[in-house]
Amino acid sequence: MNQNWHSILIRHMLILVTLCLLAGLVSGYYGWCLAVGLGLYLGWTLKQLLRLHHWLNKHQPDEAPPDGYGLWGDVFDSIYHLQRRDQRVRGRLQAVIDRVQESTAALRDAVIMLDSDGNLEWWNRAAETLLGLKTPQDSGQPVTNLVRHPRFKEYFExxxxxxxxxxxxxxxxRLRVQMLITRYGNNEHLMLVRDVTRIHQLEQMRKDFIANVSHELRTPLTVISGYLETLLDNVDEVNPRWARALQQMQQQGGRMQTLLNDLLLLAKLEATDYPSDNQPVAVCALLQSIKSDAQALSGSRNQRITLEADDSIRLKGSESELRSAFSNLVFNAVKYTPAEGNIHIRWWGDGKMAYMSVQDSGIGIDAKHLPRLTERFYRVDSSRASATGGTGLGLAIAKHVLLRHRGHLEVSSVPGQGSTFTCVFAAQQLVMQATGNGSLRATP
Structure with missing residues (x-):
């Protein structure tokens, strides 16, 4: 109501009171005339309110408001215009919602909206195809009740x-899906699901090809290495000019056998998600054994290799796989640490997770190489590999072993100052055991 209607209302009330007083002057009943006049005005006002109430409750879309007079006519018109504007805004919003729903329905990727507790709120048609969600009976259900794979439950929680x-x-x-969850709003979840069956099949073909080729190459390589060994055992009977060539051939044959063994191990690790022999492993004793092997590998370089391990923490998993991963990290430290250098191996926990770290004082790694270190055959420097005889698969093997044991690898390094490789294991992989001394510290 604007200022004009304030003045008009005051003017109307003054006119009403004046008329009532004039009627009272004529009749001599001032009070009764004033009461009757105000009562009539109040009755007329209540009638207009009832008309407004009836129109708001019973009117059809786009139905014009009832005729009003004076101030009430302006009120009717204002409410009608507000309703029309609200209808236009709602129409535009509904059009946007319809377009969003049409576009998401056309997607081949599933889009699923979850509340803060993980209950289903909305999904598109692709979610019914990829995950089997059903409309409307699955609405409000926890997503972990409908996608029951243990890895998804662990991932979501x-x-x-x-x-x-x-x-x-x-x-x-036979259908492989990839899930990615993003949080938004009030801790709600947006889940995107893609069909990656084709990519998975191509990756599986690559793995099978490498595994089959590696397996088929073992027999001829074994034969070649056997004959080379026989020839070298009788090198006196061979033309001296061939002695050096035979030695290099045997060296490269051994390197190829190591490469094939690593490729076959990788294929085995990728075949399943979890190790079959999932038993508590005494990591302290395992690291003691690896430290002894590393000391032998160090030989005459006089590297100082120390071990600090908490004997009360054990790790569920495969001892052979963990030995492969940990020894790769320790032996790399031995290879890339100069003589008289320091290598520190540590195994500890913080109550939530467990950690195995290998810290060296070696040549270090530039930061640009760190994200790609665990890729197959990735080499920071080709001259390094030729000098150390590495296959380029050690860190890839370590990465896959850690993934199978609910862990991951963290790397920090400064060129010229050394590197630290840390294996981080989730709490569900740990087994705590009471020991007499609590922890074990070993030095050379």
């Missing part, structure tokens, strides 16, 4: 969504 998760589809084991 861990609330660490930096990396996507790939699992078989709940409705078809």
């Amino acid at each position: 861990a609330e660490n969504y930096a990396e996507p998760l790939e699992i078989p589809s709940p409705i078809n084991d």
Whole structure:
């Protein structure tokens, strides 16, 4: 109501009071005339309110408001215009919602909206195809009740969504889906699901090809290495000009056998998600054994290799796989640390996670190489590999072993000052055991 209607209302009230007083002057009943006049005005006002109430409750869309007079006519018109504007805004919002729903329905990727507790709120048609969600009976259900794969339940409850998760589809084991969860709003979840079956099949073909080729090469390579060894055992009977060539051939044959063994180990690690022999491993004793082997590998370089391990923490998993991963890290430190250098091996926990670190005082690694260190055959410097005889698969093997044991690898390094490789294991992989001394410290 604007200022004009304030003045008009005051003017109307003054006119009403004046008329009532004039009627009272004529009749001699001032009070009764004033009461009757105000009562009539109040009755007329209530009638207008009832008309407004009836129109608001019973009117059809776009139905014009009832005729009003004076101030009430302006009120009717204002409410009608507000309703029309609200209808236009709602129409535009509904059009946007319809377009969003049409566009998401056309996607081949599933889009799923979850509340802060992980309950289903909305999903597109692709979610019904990829995950088997059903409308409307699944609405409000926890997503972990409908996608029952243990890895998804673990992934969702861990609330660490930096990396996507790939699992078989709940409705078809031959269908592989990749899930990525993003938080938004009031701790709600937006889940995107993609069909990566084709990519998974190509990756599987690559793994099978490498595994098959590596397996098939072992027999001829074994034969070649056997004959080379026989020839070298009888080198006196061979033309001296061939002695050096035979030695190099044997050296490269041994290197190829190591490479094939690493490739076959990688293929085995990639075949399953978890190790079959999932038993508590005494990491302290395992690291003691690896330290002894590293000391032998160090030989005459007089490297100082120390071990600090908490004997009360054990790790569920495969001892052979963990030995392969840990020894790769320790032996790399021995290879790339100069004579008289320091190598420190440590195994400890903080109550939430467990850590195994290998710190060396070696040549270090430039920061630009760190993200790619665990890729197959990635080499920081080709001259390094030729000098150390590495296959380029050690860190890739370590990465896959850690993934199978719910862990990951963290690397920090400064060129010229050394590197630190840290294996981080989740709490569910740990087994705490009471020991007499609590921890073990060993030095050369």
